[in-house]
Amino acid sequence: DQQVKQNSPSLSVQEGRISILNCDYTNSMFDYFLWYKKYPAEGPTFLISISSIKDKNEDGRFTVFLNKSAKHLSLHIVPSQPGDSAVYFCAASAGGGADGLTFGKGTHLIIQP
Amino acid sequence: DTAVSQTPKYLVTQMGNDKSIKCEQNLGHDTMYWYKQDSKKFLKIMFSYNNKELIINETVPNRFSPKSPDKAHLNLHINSLELGDSAVYFCASSHGAGGPGSFGPGTRLTVT
Numbered sequence: 624d625q626q627v628k629q630n631s632p633s634l635s636v637q638e639g640r641i642s643i644l645n646c647d648y649t650n651s652m653f654d655y656f657l658w659y660k661k662y663p664a665e666g667p668t669f670l671i672s673i674s675s676i677k678d679k680n681e682d683g684r685f686t687v688f689l690n691k692s693a694k695h696l697s698l699h700i701v702p703s704q705p706g707d708s709a710v711y712f713c714a715a716s717a718g719g720g721a722d723g724l725t726f727g728k729g730t731h732l733i734i735q736p
Numbered sequence: 737d738t739a740v741s742q743t744p745k746y747l748v749t750q751m752g753n754d755k756s757i758k759c760e761q762n763l764g765h766d767t768m769y770w771y772k773q774d775s776k777k778f779l780k781i782m783f784s785y786n787n788k789e790l791i792i793n794e795t796v797p798n799r800f801s802p803k804s805p806d807k808a809h810l811n812l813h814i815n816s817l818e819l820g821d822s823a824v825y826f827c828a829s830s831h832g833a834g835g836p837g838s839f840g841p842g843t844r845l846t847v848t
Contacts, residue, residue: 666826666839723769723781
């Protein structure tokens, strides 16, 4: 039962353009959402998060949008840079997250020069 | 300095053996976790632990047991290893529960 879904296994974007990574969730108890970035042979690193009381959070080139009614969130990266090439994981937690995070399967973002 | 470290990075062993993976964090976090990334690339929580409470994902076989000698360490012991245990295991830590968390580099376990 996939409670967090990232339906695009990979995404190719030209350098300088906007990258949009999508994530859907099914558990209405989720109230905190996170994006992680992962390079090969390394652990995931935290990128940006959003609480369910907000619909947008911005940090530099990264913006996360949350649509609670659609149970959908997206990560926008603009402008995309070669170093952004990595696997991006969407994750969610509920009620303080004592049970840890529930991760999506990841989307491999490839930035083309 | 590495924030969350795991040893070993690679572990190859035979079915039936008992093995341990060590994890240390120097971030002063109070909560530590073990995640398993299976062949389908899903990262799934196995355990979360702080100095008060161990929460176990009920789908984790009891052959897996976390051991925490102190707040900075959470080791993972696995008894009677099976082929299906082959995966990458990530340790993580956070202030409080739920993340965002810092992850270790992962331990690739291969059971033959």
